[in-house]
Amino acid sequence: MxxxxxxxxxxxxxxxxxxxxxxxxxxxxxxxxxxxxxxxxxxxxxxxxxxxxxxxxxxxxxxxxxxxxxxxxxxxxxxxxxxxxxxxxxxxxxxxxxxxxxxGVCESCGKAIGKARLQAFPRATLCVQCKQREERR
CATH class of the missing domain: 1.10.287 (Helix Hairpins)
Incomplete structure (x- = not known):
């Protein structure tokens, strides 16, 4: 589709x-x-x-x-x-x-994930900052 x-x-x-x-x-x-x-x-x-x-x-x-x-x-x-x-x-x-x-919308903060990040990793659901925060936990 x-x-x-x-x-x-x-x-x-x-x-x-x-x-x-x-x-x-x-x-x-x-x-x-x-x-x-x-x-x-x-x-x-x-x-x-x-x-x-x-x-x-x-x-x-x-x-x-x-x-x-x-x-x-x-x-x-x-x-x-x-x-x-x-x-x-x-x-x-x-x-x-x-x-x-x-x-392209971050599931955590609602901001843009970033086109470059999505082109490199199309399954991304978090922006870089939220992903880093998640990994520190």
């Missing part, structure tokens, strides 16, 4: 040029590509995890070291899958914010 929001209406920091339709389209295209890759990766990882779970039943009788190594690998894979799901949610949310006209 293409954005119906005028790119030039999105907030920018003082000294930055307004968003152009092509700049916003470029950021959106990157997010769309990332979303497709993440969905594909998550589906493949879940399929692989399901396969390994069925294999682990067959591995009954493994020595404790093998069992521990398999459990560690499974936990590692689950953590990676969780991270991928989180990135997917952030990317989808960025697109929703574009469509709603709130892309």
């Amino acid at each position: 293409a954005s119906t929001v005028n790119a030039a209406d999105l907030p920018v920091r003082p000294g930055e040029d307004p968003w152009t339709e092509s700049e916003l389209a470029e950021v959106r295209s990157g997010l769309d590509s990332e979303i497709a890759e993440l969905r594909e990766g998550i589906a493949a990882a879940e399929s692989e995890l399901a396969e390994r779970l069925s294999d682990s039943v067959e591995g009954a009788g493994d020595d404790p070291t093998d069992t521990g190594a398999k459990a560690y690998q499974r936990e590692h894979d689950l953590a990676l899958n969780y991270n991928s799901r989180e990135l997917l949610a952030q990317s989808e949310r960025a697109i929703q914010r574009m469509d709603a006209g709130t892309y």
Whole structure:
């Protein structure tokens, strides 16, 4: 779904040029590509995890070291899958914010995040100052 929001209406920091339709389209295209890759990766990882779970039943009788190594690998894979799901949610949310006209508004202070920051990190929801404050906590 293409954005119906005028790119030039999105907030920018003082000294930055307004968003152009092509700049916003470029950021959106990157997010769309990332979303497709993440969905594909998550589906493949879940399929692989399901396969390994069925294999682990067959591995009954493994020595404790093998069992521990398999459990560690499974936990590692689950953590990676969780991270991928989180990135997917952030990317989808960025697109929703574009469509709603709130892309570029800091969720903490309400000021502009900054076009340069969003071009470098399109999933950003906080301006640099609020992000730094959050990380110090």
